[in-house]
Amino acid sequence: MTGPRDYNAIAARIRALPSSRCTVDLAATVRGHPLYVLRSPPSPSRGPRLALSAGTHGDEPAGVEAVVRLLETGDSTLAGFDWVAFPCLNPAGYAEGTRENGAGVDINRSFENEEVAEALAVKRVLRGAAFDVFIECHEDWEASAFYMFECGDAAGALGGRVMAEVARECPVSHASDIDGMRAVDGVIQVDEEFAEYGHRSLALYMWRFHAKRVLTCEAPGSLPFEQCVTAHMAAIRSALANAGL
Numbered sequence: 414m415t416g417p418r419d420y421n422a423i424a425a426r427i428r429a430l431p432s433s434r435c436t437v438d439l440a441a442t443v444r445g446h447p448l449y450v451l452r453s454p455p456s457p458s459r460g461p462r463l464a465l466s467a468g469t470h471g472d473e474p475a476g477v478e479a480v481v482r483l484l485e486t487g488d489s490t491l492a493g494f495d496w497v498a499f500p501c502l503n504p505a506g507y508a509e510g511t512r513e514n515g516a517g518v519d520i521n522r523s524f525e526n527e528e529v530a531e532a533l534a535v536k537r538v539l540r541g542a543a544f545d546v547f548i549e550c551h552e553d554w555e556a557s558a559f560y561m562f563e564c565g566d567a568a569g570a571l572g573g574r575v576m577a578e579v580a581r582e583c584p585v586s587h588a589s590d591i592d593g594m595r596a597v598d599g600v601i602q603v604d605e606e607f608a609e610y611g612h613r614s615l616a617l618y619m620w621r622f623h624a625k626r627v628l629t630c631e632a633p634g635s636l637p638f639e640q641c642v643t644a645h646m647a648a649i650r651s652a653l654a655n656a657g658l
């Protein structure tokens with residue numbers, strides 16, 4: 414598990430991103446922390462639209478680092494795409510090193526109620542928007558190999574391609590059963606068995622209202638932090654490269 418982290422440092426890095434790469438807006442202020450939303454610069458291209466988020470759980474910092482670093486380094490992956498990103502959806506949890514937000518609530522179970530500030534900020538920012546792909550970065554602290562959940566048509570196609578790229582950076586799961594769910598080469602296909610979850614989670618909320626395809630990436634938190642960061646970066650790059658297929 415991770416401990417408290419310096420959210421002010423992440424926020425400063427976000428504010429320092431060059432305007433040629435993205436616009437930075439305040440989506441909300443939670444417990445005194447800025448919750449930022451980033452958007453691609455206006456682009457004449459009409460490529461696939463992407464939504465991206467990390468840090469929904471405050472004790473999963475590798476995805477936050479991956480998103481910020483992709484933008485800091487000027488990685489060409491995001492250039493030319495039309496995208497919206499929440500680089501750290503749970504600033505208070507990040508600062509305190511907790512899965513939940515500052516009020517002790519799991520944001521990722523809060524999209525069916527109207528009282529959780531971070532979930533409300535997402536809903537407000539994305540109102541009316543449609544995306545080809547939504548990808549989110551998580552970490553599973555008990556896992557020793559990368560896996561993901563996939564929602565969407567063309568079942569398995571995008572997830573399988575993304576996992577092939579992730580495998581260059583990090584071990585990927587080949588278990589046929591992950592936490593009691595059927596998996597193929599590290600991809601758990603979200604189907605009718607998940608209906609009982611409604612749209613409480615961000616992934617299911619996005620799939621229901623905003624995105625044709627959703628990938629929820631679970632990096633193996635038991636492996637070194639840097640390896641989880643590069644694995645998430647590979648997943649984001651690959652999801653984008655294949656988003657239009």
Ligand SMILES: [Zn+2]
Nearest residue numbers: 470473551552
């Ligand atoms: Zn998580």
